[in-house]
Amino acid sequence: xxxxxxxxxxxxxxxxxxxxxxxxxxxxxYVAFAQGELRWTTLAVARGNxxxxxxxxxxxxxxxxPTSDLVATVVTIAGPANCAGVxxxxxxxxxxxxxxxxxxxTLPVVTDDLATVCVPPGGFSCASGAPPTIVPRDTVATLxxxxxxxVIVQGGAGGFGLLRLSGDYQFxxxxxxxxGVVAFDxxxxxxxxxxxxxxxxxxxxxxxxxxxxxxxxxxALGPVVRFSRGSRIGARVCAxxxxxxxxxxxxxxxxxxxxxxxxxxxxxxxxxxxxxxxSSTTTTSTSxSSTTTxxxxxxxxxxxxxxxxxxxxxxxxTCDDASAAGAFLDSASGGFLTCRSDCTIxxxxxxxxxCGNCVDDDGNGLTDYEDAACxxxxxxxxxxxxxxxxxxxxxxxxRLKLKAVLSPDGxxxxxxxxxxxxxxxxxxxxxxxxxxxxxxxxxxxxxGGKRIFRFRDKRGIxxxxxxxxxxxxRVDRHGMTRFGAVGKRxxxxxxxxxxxxxxxxxxxxxxxxxxxxxxxxxxxxxxxAGLRFP
Numbered sequence: 001x002x003x004x005x006x007x008x009x010x011x012x013x014x015x016x017x018x019x020x021x022x023x024x025x026x027x028x029x030y031v032a033f034a035q036g037e038l039r040w041t042t043l044a045v046a047r048g049n050x051x052x053x054x055x056x057x058x059x060x061x062x063x064x065x066p067t068s069d070l071v072a073t074v075v076t077i078a079g080p081a082n083c084a085g086v087x088x089x090x091x092x093x094x095x096x097x098x099x100x101x102x103x104x105x106t107l108p109v110v111t112d113d114l115a116t117v118c119v120p121p122g123g124f125s126c127a128s129g130a131p132p133t134i135v136p137r138d139t140v141a142t143l144x145x146x147x148x149x150x151v152i153v154q155g156g157a158g159g160f161g162l163l164r165l166s167g168d169y170q171f172x173x174x175x176x177x178x179x180g181v182v183a184f185d186x187x188x189x190x191x192x193x194x195x196x197x198x199x200x201x202x203x204x205x206x207x208x209x210x211x212x213x214x215x216x217x218x219x220a221l222g223p224v225v226r227f228s229r230g231s232r233i234g235a236r237v238c239a240x241x242x243x244x245x246x247x248x249x250x251x252x253x254x255x256x257x258x259x260x261x262x263x264x265x266x267x268x269x270x271x272x273x274x275x276x277x278x279s280s281t282t283t284t285s286t287s288x289s290s291t292t293t294x295x296x297x298x299x300x301x302x303x304x305x306x307x308x309x310x311x312x313x314x315x316x317x318t319c320d321d322a323s324a325a326g327a328f329l330d331s332a333s334g335g336f337l338t339c340r341s342d343c344t345i346x347x348x349x350x351x352x353x354x355c356g357n358c359v360d361d362d363g364n365g366l367t368d369y370e371d372a373a374c375x376x377x378x379x380x381x382x383x384x385x386x387x388x389x390x391x392x393x394x395x396x397x398x399r400l401k402l403k404a405v406l407s408p409d410g411x412x413x414x415x416x417x418x419x420x421x422x423x424x425x426x427x428x429x430x431x432x433x434x435x436x437x438x439x440x441x442x443x444x445x446x447x448g449g450k451r452i453f454r455f456r457d458k459r460g461i462x463x464x465x466x467x468x469x470x471x472x473x474r475v476d477r478h479g480m481t482r483f484g485a486v487g488k489r490x491x492x493x494x495x496x497x498x499x500x501x502x503x504x505x506x507x508x509x510x511x512x513x514x515x516x517x518x519x520x521x522x523x524x525x526x527x528x529a530g531l532r533f534p
Contacts (some may be wrong), residue, residue, distance in 0.1 A: 023071055023087045023102055024049060027112035031068075031269035032255045032262070035114065035240060038072070040262035048254075048269025053109050055259070057088075063098070070098070073105050118219055118238030118256060126172040126193045135161035135180070145169055153180035155199065165190070166210075173222070176202040179308060183207050184235075187215035195224040196239070198231040198249075201314075205234035213253035213270040225257060230314070236271060298343040309339035355514065356422070356507055358435035358464070367432045369505035370424055375516040381407040383519035385502055390492065390523065391530025397467055397489030399530075400425075400434075404483045406504055406517035412479035414515070416443040416453040419506040421471065423485060425492060428499035428520050434492040436466030440509075443473075451475035466491040483517075497525045 024030075031048025032038060038052040042061030049069040050057065057072035063081040070086045077086075077093040085101030130149035135141045137159035143151075145167030153161045155177035166186035173194035176182055179201040188211070196218065198204065206216050216235035225244040227233055236254040237244070244257035252268040301311035308314075338346045353361045355374035360367045369375045384405040393399050402423075418440050425434040438455050442462050446452035455471040467490035474482040483504055500523050505516035526532035 023069060023105075025109070025111045027110045027114070027117065027256075028271045029269070030071075030110065030254070031251075031267045031271075032260055033110065033114075034257055034260040036259045038260045040260075040265070042264045043262055044266045046266065046268040048267060048271075051109050053114075054107070061264075069101075071105065071109055073107075073109075114238075114240055114256060118240045119221075120191050120219060124170065124191055124193065124221065126170045126191075128172055128193075135163045137161055140164065143169070148172070150194075151175070153177060153182060153202075155180035155202065164207075174218075175199075176204060178202065181205070184216050185210045187211050189217045189219065191219040192221065194222040195226075196220045196222070196237075197224065197226045197228075198233075199228050201230040202228070203232040203234075205232055214272055216253070227251070234270075299341075303343075307343040308345045310343050311339060314339065314345065356420070356437065358437065360432065365431075367424065367426070367435055369422055369503050369507075369514060369516045370426055370432070370501065370518070375505060375514050379513060379515050381410045381515070381517045383407070383502065383504070383517040385519045385521045385533060388500075388502070388521065388523060388533035389526070389530065390494065390532070391526070391528050392494055393489050395489065397487075398492040398494050400468075400485065400487045400490045400492050402483070402485045402502065404502065404504070404517075404519065406473075406481040406483050409479040411481040411506070411515060411517065412475055414473060414475065414481060414506050416440060416455070416473050416506070417445050419508045421455070421473070422503070422505040422507065422516075423466075423468065423471070424501075424503040424505070426501050426503075427495055428501050431493075433495055433500075434466060434490065436468055436491075437464040438462070438468065438471060439464070460489075481517075495523075495531065497523055497531055499523075 027033060029049050030051050031045060032050050034052045034055060036052065037055035037058065038050060039058040040060070043063050043065070045065035045068045047067060049071060050065065052072040056074040056076060057070055058076045059081055060078045062079055063083060065083045068083050070083055072088055074090045075086050075088040077095060077098060081095050081098040083098040085099055087102040087105050088100065089105050091100050125147070127147040127149045132150040132152055133143070133148050135153045137154050137156065140162045142164040147170040150173045151171045153163050153176045155161060160179040160181065162181045162183060164183050164185055165188050166184060167188055169188065169190045171190060171192045174190070174192050174196045176198045178199040182204045184206040206212060213234040214236060218235050218237045220237065220239035220242055223242050225237065225239045225242045227246040227249040229248040231249040233249060233251040234253055237256065239257040242257050243259045243261065244255060245261050246265045248264045250266045252270050254269060254271040298307060298310060301313060303310045303313040340346050353371055353373045355368050358368060364371065386405065387401070387403040389399070389401040391399050420440050421438040423436045424432065426432040442457065443453050443455050446454065451474065453473040457465050458469055460467060468485055468487040470486045472484045499520050501518060501520045503516055503518040505514050507514040521533050523531040523533045
């Protein structure tokens with residue numbers, strides 16, 4: 001039997017690659033598929049594969065997708081990941097729990113024509129000259145199939161609107177505001193010429209028993225699809241011309257887009273419509289929709305249509321959604337968000353972070369503009385730190401010198417003569433070390449037309465400056481914003497070598513929309529027991 005002993009392993013070795021190389025080329029097996037790049041930061045997938053046609057697939061944070069394949073020509077895994085397997089030509093950062101099982105991904109990744117799925121045949125036009133269709137708070141409205149202008153479902157602390165749909169629709173844009181609901185009482189296709197956006201806690205879902213997410217198709221032809229925190233989406237969303245973003249959202253159905261970026265979201269595949277039901281069932285549902293009460297059971301621990309909350313389920317709502325002036329914590333982060341017995345949200349005891357006082361008011365370890373509560377999203381820009389020097393001064397205090405590019409172009413219109421400037425330094429994942437506020441009145445604009453703003457305080461008489469002696473903001477003709485700061489005896493607490501977060505913020509006294517630039521860079525030990533970067 002020596003021949004069998006050698007032959008059998010060889011046969012197995014030859015067969016294994018053929019099994020490993022098998023991957024799905026059917027679009028119906030993908031819960032998220034991008035024409036270009038597909039990126040996420042912390043993602044959970046209950047069912048369905050993740051794929052990209054021509055761009056990279058990039059995983060950051062934690063990926064929990066034990067039954068999902070990752071398919072793209074280039075795959076990068078930069079964090080803990082659990083998946084069924086990776087199919088890629090170029091893989092970076094493989095883990096044992098998300099192994100490479102197939103190489104040589106050929107194009108096309110899927111055999112389906114995405115344009116056939118996502119683009120309406122025969123052209124499309126909404127009622128662009130029509131006034132907007134608005135569903136006010138605490139109102140249930142039903143729209144018959146047809147063409148409309150901009151459609152807005154209102155929401156907020158004062159209540160939310162509920163829009164019922166069933167059939168084929170053409171909208172110029174669709175906006176569902178905070179906790180607003182779009183409910184589908186039957187299989188539907190909604191084609192939207194412009195943006196599709198949801199605010200915190202909004203829902204676009206089928207009515208249980210009347211339709212499934214696979215039977216709801218949203219074809220977005222515009223450049224923007226955005227699902228905000230706590231949104232619930234139950235539909236197949238097609239947006240080949242858009243950058244689709246979802247933050248802390250729950251999507252059941254399918255997401256197809258030009259580019260996709262996900263953050264702290266959950267995806268579940270539902271792309272195959274069930275067997276059709278009789279038309280009488282759908283007709284009955286539609287005819288009674290305008291008089292049906294909201295299908296909710298308060299007290300069952302599950303937030304349903306018509307409820308702001310239920311038990312510990314707040315639908316993604318957090319205390320900061322209740323205040324424009326401050327930034328609150330949700331109950332999971334240490335605040336006091338509670339749900340009343342009538343399933344409405346009580347924010348009366350939420351803890352607020354006051355922006356600009358150099359105090360960590362909410363106790364989450366982040367002070368002022370380091371905290372996303374004060375500066376986040378489109379207000380926050382990536383900083384390029386060019387130089388950093390920190391060392392103790394024998395006469396007391398800490399010497400500090402920083403040079404950076406705050407933004408290549410996003411902060412070109414800053415004006416420190418009208419906006420207070422803040423400089424903050426903290427240990428990454430640690431304590432705040434320095435927070436200085438430089439008032440707008442202390443800046444001077446250099447004459448001659450150039451956008452150069454300077455702060456000078458050689459004698460240390462400006463309150464709140466923290467010992468900074470010089471700080472300059474320069475905006476060049478291309479819109480690049482440069483920053484420099486020097487202090488010989490600052491109040492900076494001398495840190496140990498390691499990553500530091502540098503934040504520069506601009507806050508005008510007349511607005512509650514600050515802008516900031518931040519970077520985390522590793523400082524190493526330099527001369528004179530100091531720290532330096534690079």
